[in-house]
Every structure is written in structure tokens, then in C-alpha cells.
Amino acid sequence: MAEITLDEIKVAPPPPSGDNPRIVLPITGMTCAACVRNVERALKKPEGVVDVSVNLATERATVTYLPGTVRRADLVKAVEAAGYGVIDLTDSAAPEDAERAARQAEIDHQRRLVVIGIVFTLPLFIISMARDLIMAATMPFMGMADMSVEMAQIHGVPDALAWMFWSGMPLILMVLATPVQVIVGRQYLIGAWKAARNGSTNMDTLIAIGSSAAYLYSVVVTAGLLFGFADVVGDHVYFETGAVILTLITLGKLLEARAKGQTSAAIKQLMGLAPKTALLLRGDQEIETATDEVMVGDRLVVRPGERIPVDGVVIEGQSAVDESMLTGESLPVNKMPGSEVIGATINKQGRLIIEARRVGSETALAQIVRLVEQAQASKAPIQRIADRVSGVFVPIVLVLAALTFLGWLLIGQVGFTAAMVNAVAVLVIACPCALGLATPTAIMVGTGRGASMGILFRNSEALENAKRIQVIALDKTGTITRGEPVVTRVIPLNGMDASELLWLAASVERASEHPLAQAVVEAAKSRDLKLAQPSAFEAISGRGVRARVNGQLVRVGSPRFLIEEGIDLTSAQKPLHDLQAEAHTAIVIAVDDAVACVIGIADTIKPGSREAVYELKAAGIDVVMITGDNQATAEAIARQVGINRVFADVLPEQKADIIKQLQAEGRRVAMVGDGINDAPALAQADVGIAIGTGTDIAMEASDVTLVSGDLGGVARAIHLSRATMRTIYQNLFWAFIYNIILIPVAMAGALVPMLAAAAMAFSSIFVVLNSLKLAAPSKRRFQDFEPDNREWSRRSGDVHSPAQ
The missing domain is CATH 1.20.120 (Four Helix Bundle (Hemerythrin (Met), subunit A))
Structure with a gap:
């Protein structure tokens, strides 16, 4: 049984100091893709620079360098030497402002x-x-x-x-x-x-x-x-x-x-969500203080209607909290003592007292903003097309203008004036700006749109790759199901009392952090059983645990684990078969080398999982399930959500091999998991998608992170990727076809310079406005990935299991 706990899914801290540091420079004076190339070339000159990425839409340069080799002043000097400027933020308390x-x-x-x-x-x-x-x-x-x-x-x-x-x-x-x-x-x-x-x-x-x-x-x-x-x-x-x-x-x-x-409206909106002040509780006094001054461990008061200032845990009060601005989920989430809350979400009803757990740059909101900015600053692979063209575009236009002038002067026999006018039209009609803006503007709007729906892309490459996904592999526990299993049956096999057997199992499992182990412990607690302290505890990853309780050797785990331990399971075959037929997970307890009990555990299907699988299949994507459960249980769950292909009895370390097997079929594969024991599979997949719940976000473990635990976010991410890439293709087509058609028209003398100037200005504006359409999608184009889409529920009755 794997030693994994949901508590381990935490908001990732800033990159460790061992990673290559980065400097972000706000650049001024860039006008086109050629400028981007010039700035990149200038910033690569200082010794120690590892990588440079310049974004025309955000007007920022991100420089990765070896520690201790490059100073900001060196980079600023290089940019200025190339003829561009850098906004000075060194003396500013709020660089963004x-x-x-x-x-x-x-x-x-x-x-x-x-x-x-x-x-x-x-x-x-x-x-x-x-x-x-x-x-x-x-x-x-x-x-x-x-x-x-x-x-x-x-x-x-x-x-x-x-x-x-x-x-x-x-x-x-x-x-x-x-x-x-x-x-x-x-x-x-x-x-x-x-x-x-x-x-x-x-x-x-x-x-x-x-x-x-x-x-x-x-x-x-x-x-x-x-x-x-x-x-x-x-x-x-x-x-x-x-x-x-x-x-x-x-x-x-x-x-x-x-x-x-x-x-960049979406990122600005996210940054503006965090409240500037918080109510600090000192004894019986409520003291208003700046949110930046709140420290871990501080107790804060949140009144109804106010935004929660930092990430924390509720220690007093009950309420419903609106988390839609971060997760995309429209329904408020009930909170009570022990519940975690996310900074910037809205307390809707009761008064809450929370204890600060994550503040400043460690909050979920700060992580989301950082991830979105990182994605917007990165370059999509498709951008390389525009980069290659931009390197030669302006020189080619200059040559074409010269040829136009000479051609009309020498061959056209129209005189110097007409030849000059036609050459000027060629110079003015050419638009390298649209080429430079075609990809980054769409990436900015697409990633911002995703953030508003609780979909976080690590970089623009992940956004581009998601469009090409042909197969999606879903982990079962915590992805398709709630990940909160409960004990449904306790079946004694050796004449011992069921409560005593549950007590033994729970006493061993209390040292484990696996969800199934926690279900056993919770079942014992619900019966007011006082657990013993186990000794010689040992966990075998993905199989089970063993320990001594009151001198007895107790083993708890999967049937496979007990067989490997040399335990005869003949007497357990019927209850095991019955539980599997009911889609329950079975764990077996052995006491002193003899099978003693079978415990049935069930994990309910998440709301929306069935509809999400339907949407993915309707989008032409094959859906498979990977689980450590036995084949019968796995197939029963798969039938409920409409999945035809199942990989069962898979150990955590084998999930990556399943992904390789699917890729060997010549298909692009996405893996969807909780970001913990699925990490190798997430890394192996063409796109790794981690599902979080609230503050439990494994942001650093995947290409795409779904802030909400809703599986429907996978379908929304795929549709958003397709829409964004479609917009990029439209932008690039416009940028290329505009120049391909109108430059020859200008060379032919059919376009006066003033009209050429108007067309050139419109070309760039068209690209930006076309990208902005992603921020306000129409129902027709995006109905399949709207978080509150009721069309799913209307059509969910059309979903059929393989048996049907």
C-alpha cells in the first residue's frame, strides 16, 4: 500500500536556489518581430546567460543565467546598446505598479x-x-x-x-x-x-x-x-x-x-483579487493591518462579504466560500473548523477566524499568478515560424522596394516620381508587427482565460501540445472518484469479532497515510474504538503494511500482498469475489500468518466525471483508466463513467510503462492524476495534467494544473488549447497572406502609400483583436468547456457504458 497522503499535495514553493536564476526585464521600444530578435541577440551576449525569451505582447524579456555570472545592470546595458530601453524598477516598492x-x-x-x-x-x-x-x-x-x-x-x-x-x-x-x-x-x-x-x-x-x-x-x-x-x-x-x-x-x-x-486583463484581475488589508486578531481586539505584514500563525478575522487575505485553515466559525475566481466552480464551498481556505476567495455568510498558513509569495494566488506569467512569457514551438521569417523580413522588403523603384524607373517608363511613390507603398504596406504579435497575443489571452477557469498551463508549449492529444489516461482514485474511500463491509473469516478485527487493522493503518488506510482508521474512530500504538511498522509501496499490535503480527493490504507474504487466501475467495462484483476495493487482514478478515472499501464517483468522459470522447479523444485496483473493481467503475479500456492491478511505478505502451501505438497521450504517486507517469506523458483540490495544488508536477478537482477541467483545457491554437493559425495566416498579397499589389503600383499605411496599421490591430476573442468566447464555440455549462447535464443521459 503506497505511503502517500493527500496532505502532501501542497502549493509548490518558489524554485529552489539550486535552479538557474532568472531576471525579467520590462523592455521599451520594441515594435515588431525583428525587434524581438534584436533584443534576444543582445541579451545573449553577456557571459553566463543560459537562455533568453523575449515576448512582444508582454514586452518583457526573461533571462536565465548561471548563478553569480550576470548582473541586472549588465543586461540593461546590453539592451540599451541594441537601441532599446528597460523600465527602471529598482527603486520601486511595487514593481508591477x-x-x-x-x-x-x-x-x-x-x-x-x-x-x-x-x-x-x-x-x-x-x-x-x-x-x-x-x-x-x-x-x-x-x-x-x-x-x-x-x-x-x-x-x-x-x-x-x-x-x-x-x-x-x-x-x-x-x-x-x-x-x-x-x-x-x-x-x-x-x-x-x-x-x-x-x-x-x-x-x-x-x-x-x-x-x-x-x-x-x-x-x-x-x-x-x-x-x-x-x-x-x-x-x-x-x-x-x-x-x-x-x-x-x-x-x-x-x-x-x-x-x-x-x-493581460486576466492576470491583472488575478493580481487585483488579493485584499490590501486584513483584520488581525490580538486577544479580543481586531487590528487592521496590511496583508503584506501578515505572518504564518497569525489569527485573522474574515467577516461576511470580505475576501480572505491569505491561505489558511478555519479554526472558528462556519460559512460558505466563493472560490470561483480561482477554481472556476460557481457553487460556494462549505467551510468549518479544520477546512482549508484560499486567499482572495470571498466569505459569503458567517464570520470566520482563520490561522494563516501561507502568506506572500507562497499563497495559492501568488503561485497561480507566477505560473500564468511564466506561461505568457514562454514561446510556443509554432512561434519559431515567425521568428525565422522575421530575421529576414525587413531586409527582403528593402530589396523589394529597391527593385520596385528601379523596375518602374527603368522598365515602366513612368519617371522618378511615380517610381518613388510605388517604392514607398511597398515599404509602408509591409507589416512585420503582425508576425511578431500573432502567437504571443493569443498565448496571453488563452492562458489568462484558462486561469479564470482554474486551468493553469505551465508554459505555452503545454498549451500547444494539449491540442494534439489523442488519448487521455485517467488515474481512478482522486481523479474519476472522490478519493475519499469509506469502509462498507467488515467480513470476519476466523471467528473473531468484526470490531476487534477492525481495531487491529486500524491500529496498524494509523501509521500509514494512504487514503485506504485512512478510511479504515476513520471507520474505527466512528465506532469509538481506541486504537493501539503499533510497533515494527513497515510499509510496502503499493501493496500493504505490516506491524505488531499487542505482540501479534498483523498484515493489511491487497490480496496480492498477502499472497506474496505466504498467506493462504482460500477462505477469502468468496468475499473477495463478491466485493469485486460490487465495485468495492477489498483489503485483507492476516493475523499471525493466518487470514482473518476482508474489508470492503468503496470510493464514490465524482460529480461530473461521467459527463467529462463523454465530452472527451465527443471531441475525438480515447479515454482509458489506469488503477491499482483489481480488474473486476476497475471495470465496474469504468462502466459507470463510460470508459471502455482499463489497465488494472497497476503499481505506481508501472503507470509510466502504460503511458509508454500507449505512446508506442503512435498516439499522443495525456496523463491525468493527482500529481503525487503519478509523477513518473505525468512526466512520461506528452502532457501531464494534475488535478488539485483548493489549496492542494501540485503546480510543479505537471504541464497543466487544474485548480479544481473537477474532471471536466480536462475537457475544458483541451477545448481551450484547440481554440487558442486555432486563433494562432488564423493570426499567422493573416500575417503571411496579408504580406504575400499586398506587397506584390504595392509593387504593381496599385496601392497608394496612404492606403498602404492604413492597411499596415489595421493588420496589427486585427491580430490583437482576433486574439481577444478568446477572452469572451461565444456559447457556440466554447459551450463544451464552460464550467457552469448546463448542456452537460442535459446530454448526460446519452452516455452509454460499454455494456449498453
């Missing part, structure tokens, strides 16, 4: 730039369009062959009017365009210069070259009109082109930043 304030300040700055751009660009655009329309209408009316000053004078246009339209207006347009180019365009020029200085390119490079080319060419044309060499440089200006490009792209950048802020 400081980072949030810095991000908000950047949004406010972009908003001011947009206002400046609109103020100058709107009249610039109106005047420019009016000039072109008036001149275009005047030409045929006056019989002018072109729009030159000389032609106007030949046809009798007054000098003042000719100067105004041909020279004065371009000067006015330049005056309006210059603030946009200098103030709004400054960030792009600086970004392009820093990238060039480091031998790289990014989105700023494309915008800076495109807008500057239109502006500088127009300045030269204006000078030609003013100083009499228009016949050399031409007479048409494009000031509005550069200004509109900068204003529209900055507007897109602002909208993108605001939308990106919404992708």
Missing part, C-alpha cells in the same frame, strides 16, 4: 503624438487635395498641356495666382508637414538609426525610409518651384503622403498598445 505606470505613460505619449499628427495632417491633406483638384479642373478648361508655371503664364493665369498654386501652396504644405515629420516621425527615425547602428533592421526602418523619402523629395520639389529648377525635379509634392503615413501608423500603434493591454 511601476511597470504599469510606465506603460501607461507610453500610451499617453502616443496619444499626444496622434493628436499632433491629426492637427497638422488634416489641413495638410485637405489643402493638398484641394490644390490637386483645382489644378486638375483648370487644366482642360484653359487648354493647358501640363501644370507647370510656364504653361500657366502662357495661358494668362495671373502671376500671383500662379505663384500661390505652384509655389506658395507647396511651401504651406511643407510648413504643415514638417512638425509631423519631426515630432511624430522622430521615434521611427531614432529607432531606425539605432537599428542601423547595430547592423540590423526593423519596422522603424521601413516607416522611416518610406515617410522620409516622400518628405525629402517634396522638400526638393518645393525648393525647385521656389528657386526655378522645377524642370529638373518636377512640380508635384507628396507632403501629405509622409504625414498621413506617420499619423495613421502612430494611431495604429496607439490602438495596438491599448488592445495589447487588454490581453
Whole structure:
């Protein structure tokens, strides 16, 4: 019988000091996937850096390094040398608040730039369009062959009017365009210069070259009109082109930043759940204190309607607690003395006095936030596609723009001006931003959505792999069943009294922490039996225990264990068979080498287990059960929940071999267990899913952790993974197809730069907004994994066991 206790399932502490430490840097100045690549390359230069992961959506860099080799200042210096910035959090008491304030300040700055751009660009655009329309209408009316000053004078246009339209207006347009180019365009020029200085390119490079080319060419044309060499440089200006490009792209950048802020709404909501203050009980006095100052062992008062400040245990009072914000379960959970409570959950009814057990960074909420942040900062394998493309994207676009210019100039025979306009359109239409945002924004929203439903993905790779699962192996005890077995039968075999035999068994089992052992002990206590203290206690993992009680050698365990101990079980065969037929687990007691008793123990099916198995099968996933119970008992449980394939009589160390066997069939396998004796199987599986209950969360033991003990969370996790990956595929398809189609269109001269700028801004916004759809799923798309979905109960009658 395995020596495992449910009390061992605890919230995992922060990573031990022996692990490689990490530093998280909030980065500023990143605009596209090329920027991500540049920052990663810069951060890998310091000696001692083991791994670097940069996320464009969160705008954070996570650096793993060898202990004692790297300082934060070294990393900041490397980032700044690459032309980017790092938000300084060293002097901040609340780094999250400081980072949030810095991000908000950047949004406010972009908003001011947009206002400046609109103020100058709107009249610039109106005047420019009016000039072109008036001149275009005047030409045929006056019989002018072109729009030159000389032609106007030949046809009798007054000098003042000719100067105004041909020279004065371009000067006015330049005056309006210059603030946009200098103030709004400054960030792009600086970004392009820093990238060039480091031998790289990014989105700023494309915008800076495109807008500057239109502006500088127009300045030269204006000078030609003013100083009499228009016949050399031409007479048409494009000031509005550069200004509109900068204003529209900055507007897109602002909208993108605001939308990106919404992708982290779930994590912000989680962080905001913890109450700032707590009521500390000192004698008979209730003292309000900061939650950060609460220590383990402190007694706290929680009034009805208040949030519980830290993880703890109830020592006085009874109430119902709403844990939905962490577990996704809508029904309140009854609490009484001895019940564990989770920080940030809501006390609904009675007054509670709790004793603090976990505070600060050790609370379940802190662990959940840390795990979600870790998942959001990681890179999904599919991101490698965008990373590879981003490394060459901008240089390729620059080459295509140059070819467009030369092609139109030399082959198209349209002149310098038209060739330049088409090249600018190519530069502006290209959008590396969408490539960089396609995966991380969906990962952020998906993991945040999961956290709100009590589903925690360790990293984005786990989120991606869950989509591909074909077989799910379920542990029985604590996963399909409640994991709270109770004694149902005590069957004496040697003439001894049933109570005496139960007393002997419980006296031995009191030293064991296995759930079946605890069931025997609880049965004895319920009969007011005073247990003896065993001696020479020995546990044999997964089989049973032996000890001496009042000088008698008592063995308690599975039938297999007793047979291995040399005990004859002939007289126990009928009760064993009867119990197995009733889907009860049987344990056998032997006293002094003779079989003495058979005890029947039953574990009830968890609510929702049957429906969850149905949902998984409806999703095209095969479900199998792995258990240490005998074949008859296992099959009886399997029939109740609709599972066809059962692996019974499996020892804890053999579960990983079963997973290997399933994988050898060429299928991707997920293992669902309680995260304790299932650890080897969880590690062997393609995706390990640990089921916790409340604060009993084995977060460090699996790829996915279900905060609630609800097996339906497995189906919800699979559906969420599929929805997230579907969104990523949509984003990547859009990012690639957008560039594949519109860059050639721009090269063909069918797209003016201003429309190109609008399309480019929309491209990034589309990716972010498409990802945000995950945060508010429709009933049609997500009905199968909504925690409170009543559709399950309606359809549960359709579930059939193999026998049917």
C-alpha cells in the first residue's frame, strides 16, 4: 500500500536556489518581430546567460543565467546598446505598479503624438487635395498641356495666382508637414538609426525610409518651384503622403498598445483579487493591518462579504466560500473548523477566524499568478515560424522596394516620381508587427482565460501540445472518484469479532497515510474504538503494511500482498469475489500468518466525471483508466463513467510503462492524476495534467494544473488549447497572406502609400483583436468547456457504458 497522503499535495514553493536564476526585464521600444530578435541577440551576449525569451505582447524579456555570472545592470546595458530601453524598477516598492505606470505613460505619449499628427495632417491633406483638384479642373478648361508655371503664364493665369498654386501652396504644405515629420516621425527615425547602428533592421526602418523619402523629395520639389529648377525635379509634392503615413501608423500603434493591454486583463484581475488589508486578531481586539505584514500563525478575522487575505485553515466559525475566481466552480464551498481556505476567495455568510498558513509569495494566488506569467512569457514551438521569417523580413522588403523603384524607373517608363511613390507603398504596406504579435497575443489571452477557469498551463508549449492529444489516461482514485474511500463491509473469516478485527487493522493503518488506510482508521474512530500504538511498522509501496499490535503480527493490504507474504487466501475467495462484483476495493487482514478478515472499501464517483468522459470522447479523444485496483473493481467503475479500456492491478511505478505502451501505438497521450504517486507517469506523458483540490495544488508536477478537482477541467483545457491554437493559425495566416498579397499589389503600383499605411496599421490591430476573442468566447464555440455549462447535464443521459 503506497505511503502517500493527500496532505502532501501542497502549493509548490518558489524554485529552489539550486535552479538557474532568472531576471525579467520590462523592455521599451520594441515594435515588431525583428525587434524581438534584436533584443534576444543582445541579451545573449553577456557571459553566463543560459537562455533568453523575449515576448512582444508582454514586452518583457526573461533571462536565465548561471548563478553569480550576470548582473541586472549588465543586461540593461546590453539592451540599451541594441537601441532599446528597460523600465527602471529598482527603486520601486511595487514593481508591477511601476511597470504599469510606465506603460501607461507610453500610451499617453502616443496619444499626444496622434493628436499632433491629426492637427497638422488634416489641413495638410485637405489643402493638398484641394490644390490637386483645382489644378486638375483648370487644366482642360484653359487648354493647358501640363501644370507647370510656364504653361500657366502662357495661358494668362495671373502671376500671383500662379505663384500661390505652384509655389506658395507647396511651401504651406511643407510648413504643415514638417512638425509631423519631426515630432511624430522622430521615434521611427531614432529607432531606425539605432537599428542601423547595430547592423540590423526593423519596422522603424521601413516607416522611416518610406515617410522620409516622400518628405525629402517634396522638400526638393518645393525648393525647385521656389528657386526655378522645377524642370529638373518636377512640380508635384507628396507632403501629405509622409504625414498621413506617420499619423495613421502612430494611431495604429496607439490602438495596438491599448488592445495589447487588454490581453493581460486576466492576470491583472488575478493580481487585483488579493485584499490590501486584513483584520488581525490580538486577544479580543481586531487590528487592521496590511496583508503584506501578515505572518504564518497569525489569527485573522474574515467577516461576511470580505475576501480572505491569505491561505489558511478555519479554526472558528462556519460559512460558505466563493472560490470561483480561482477554481472556476460557481457553487460556494462549505467551510468549518479544520477546512482549508484560499486567499482572495470571498466569505459569503458567517464570520470566520482563520490561522494563516501561507502568506506572500507562497499563497495559492501568488503561485497561480507566477505560473500564468511564466506561461505568457514562454514561446510556443509554432512561434519559431515567425521568428525565422522575421530575421529576414525587413531586409527582403528593402530589396523589394529597391527593385520596385528601379523596375518602374527603368522598365515602366513612368519617371522618378511615380517610381518613388510605388517604392514607398511597398515599404509602408509591409507589416512585420503582425508576425511578431500573432502567437504571443493569443498565448496571453488563452492562458489568462484558462486561469479564470482554474486551468493553469505551465508554459505555452503545454498549451500547444494539449491540442494534439489523442488519448487521455485517467488515474481512478482522486481523479474519476472522490478519493475519499469509506469502509462498507467488515467480513470476519476466523471467528473473531468484526470490531476487534477492525481495531487491529486500524491500529496498524494509523501509521500509514494512504487514503485506504485512512478510511479504515476513520471507520474505527466512528465506532469509538481506541486504537493501539503499533510497533515494527513497515510499509510496502503499493501493496500493504505490516506491524505488531499487542505482540501479534498483523498484515493489511491487497490480496496480492498477502499472497506474496505466504498467506493462504482460500477462505477469502468468496468475499473477495463478491466485493469485486460490487465495485468495492477489498483489503485483507492476516493475523499471525493466518487470514482473518476482508474489508470492503468503496470510493464514490465524482460529480461530473461521467459527463467529462463523454465530452472527451465527443471531441475525438480515447479515454482509458489506469488503477491499482483489481480488474473486476476497475471495470465496474469504468462502466459507470463510460470508459471502455482499463489497465488494472497497476503499481505506481508501472503507470509510466502504460503511458509508454500507449505512446508506442503512435498516439499522443495525456496523463491525468493527482500529481503525487503519478509523477513518473505525468512526466512520461506528452502532457501531464494534475488535478488539485483548493489549496492542494501540485503546480510543479505537471504541464497543466487544474485548480479544481473537477474532471471536466480536462475537457475544458483541451477545448481551450484547440481554440487558442486555432486563433494562432488564423493570426499567422493573416500575417503571411496579408504580406504575400499586398506587397506584390504595392509593387504593381496599385496601392497608394496612404492606403498602404492604413492597411499596415489595421493588420496589427486585427491580430490583437482576433486574439481577444478568446477572452469572451461565444456559447457556440466554447459551450463544451464552460464550467457552469448546463448542456452537460442535459446530454448526460446519452452516455452509454460499454455494456449498453
